[in-house]
Amino acid sequence: MKTYIQVFLTFARNSLVRDLSFRTNFLLQCVTSISWAIMNWAFFKIIFAQGKNIAIGKGTGWTENEFFIFLGTVWIINAIVQTFFMPNAQEFSELIRTGNLDFALLKPIDTQFLVSFPRLNWASLANFFLGIVVVVFYANALMHDAVNPLSLSVFQVLSYIVFIGAGVVIMYSVMISLAATSVWLGRNQNLYMIWFYLTNFYRYPMEIYQRGVIGWGLWGFFSFVVPVLVVANVPARTLAQPLRESGGNRWENWLILLLFTMALVSLWVSRRVFRWALSSYRSASS
Template sequence: MTFRVNFLIQCISSVSWSAMNYGFFEIVFSYTGSIGADSGWGKYEYFVFLATTWLINSLIQTFCMPNAQEFSELIRTGNLDFALLKPIDTQFLISFQKVEWSSLTNGFMGLGVLIYSLSQLASRSPTPLVLSPLTIVLYIFYLGCGAAILYSVMISLAATSIWLGRNQSLYNFWFYITNFSRYPMEIYARSWGLPLFVLFTFVIPVLVVVNVPARLLADPLQSQDTWKWPLAGFALFATGMSLFVSRLIFKAALRSYRSASS
């Protein structure tokens, strides 16, 4: 809380970014009833999706992003030596050292949009959405899974800066990969999108990050949804695998670390 005005401006700018996104889809939905015919992603279902994206992103930006950047810097300056010497798991130490609280504002905004959209869905006329406590618990659980998958991608990317010396495109890569997770996964499942769909579901599972919790909560297809549960099962597996593989990558990268200090 040392730089209060700066903190406030950071909060405002992260909120305005989300507001712009919201505005964009508000405009899109003035032209169309849903994203994908018969996909069930109507306006408020989609806003649940959008809010979920913000929630997960704000978790990542608050807890992981500042640390991943710091990590690249530690490698370049050779200060990683000190982290390695400490009697604590290195990955744990460098992953949760810093917290960027201002990014949490996006999460609050997400929460607001989420509650608003859910209340709209719950009062929709033919088939109102009914939320069971189990759904809410599962939603929160899968938010955690999504964050864990993104964390794995990020820590793997950050670890590559050991090999590359300095990884300035870390941010860019991160942005380009997570960009795919921002929309319902069905939209890629067509013609030349199929390889992308397979790649980002099974190899780098960023597509399940937002899709699974949002699908569980907004329930766009209701009882006709045949792949909700298989997908949720797969997401669990994908989370485990991502954490495991990123751990391997991190360890392998540490083995090739040669200190840069004098």
């Protein structure tokens, strides 16, 4: 265990040194990703400005302030995924294609660990902090709401953090499984695209899918098969409590259970997929 932590810290340090050796580029990347996030925020700001009662779904409680907590949560999770996993998943596909995975297989350390963390993209962490700022700002606004104030206990804040952790585990599992498919597909150039399209579904409160046959179908698929819907929904619900006025609802607890079950299951499945992929791997180099 100690070795793993040390190796991880070395990876983190090396990546930081590497990122900071091109300082202007690093800053530019931070500015770019922050601008994207702000555009995203402004987009919803425009929508919410269209009417007083606008919410994401009738009776769901996702009005402006609650929804921006949701959005901030999505940014936090996205930033973690992009900092820690994204560059590595892409690199993993490349390792398979070039045959350089041989070198990773030879090292006396768990291969999945070794390909999962060597390169961290520190600039992506900018949105992590921006997400925290947004969540804190809107949570504060909700707590001072005149009509329907939000009250938060330390326990709730802690569970928010733990739930985000569980969500990140799910995202990691989906991503590493996707990346592992390059063993069979040879080149997985579309990895980023597929990832983008899949995760597009997790960026909204799950209530929007709970209608119609197609909607429920999507809801079921993204809750149980590729369980990305619980990733942001559970932590955001815990903090923003959209239904606090009507005394909350019971299915909250079921969602929490689903989140943790899915985190464990997907981690296990991704481990299996990874092992399976390795057993099918034939080195490409000579």
